[in-house]
Amino acid sequence: MILFGASGHCKVVIDILQSNNEKVTAIVDDQPKTDFLLGVEVLSSSNFIFDKNQKIIIAIGDNVIRKKIADRLNGTFHTAIHPQAIISNYSTIGGGTVIAPGAIINADAVIGQHCIVNTAAIVEHDCVVEDYVHLSPNSALAGGVKVGEGTHIGIGAKVIQGITIGKWATIGAGAVIIKDVPDYAVVVGNPGRVIKNKKSI
Structure with a gap:
């Protein structure tokens, strides 16, 4: 390796x-x-x-x-999956992805290529996490969430069920996301609010 x-x-x-x-x-x-x-x-x-x-x-x-x-x-x-992560047999994980200890990925979740699912992050059933996403420690996606390419979900951030987060967005530490997030947005707070747009990467 x-x-x-x-x-x-x-x-x-x-x-x-x-x-x-x-x-x-x-x-x-x-x-x-x-x-x-x-x-x-x-x-x-x-x-x-x-x-x-x-x-x-x-x-x-x-x-x-x-x-x-x-x-x-x-x-x-190749992937790197810590033995203390909990990974459903019904999930899909792309090449190059790293899954840290304590992470949980539940049934029918799809994790793209070159993602980071960090320590104790949770990806619930039917989520779709596209390529190059980073889910920080203790972040959580409820069921049916979609996260676009390259987005960073900050430490401790929470996303309620059924939400779509666009590509290359940034979700701040501890944010609570209760509505959809557009591409390139920077979102902070509880409830999460857009404070600026990056326009591009």
Whole structure:
């Protein structure tokens, strides 16, 4: 397994993989700031050639950067799922996605590619979480929620059932979402309110 990005999030991914007795061969980074991370060698991307047979996870927390890296890499993207996560056999999880300890994904939920379902996050039945989404620790999606590509749901945020959140939106920490959220919106508070629009990524 090769990880891209020698970040704090990378430490979490290493721990998840090691919990499943999976070996991390190396970490690759565009601008390495250290030679080793949790005992794993960090290499410069300028000295590393990816091929389609390598197992890769992009271990970067920033959704935009994760998408840019995924668009340029040639390899097979794998998942990292902590053994203490609870994953329904009726759910679907895309390649490159990382699921942290204590996370719960229930029946008929669909998680896209290169997502992060962080510590103790909850994805209830029939939710659709599109590619490059980050669900922060202790966030919760009630049943039938749709989250658009690249959106970040902040720590402790809650979304009631049936809500649609657009692409590349930001939901602030602790926000309570009781109505649909448009693309690129930044939403905070209880109940959640739009405070600005990012227009693009």
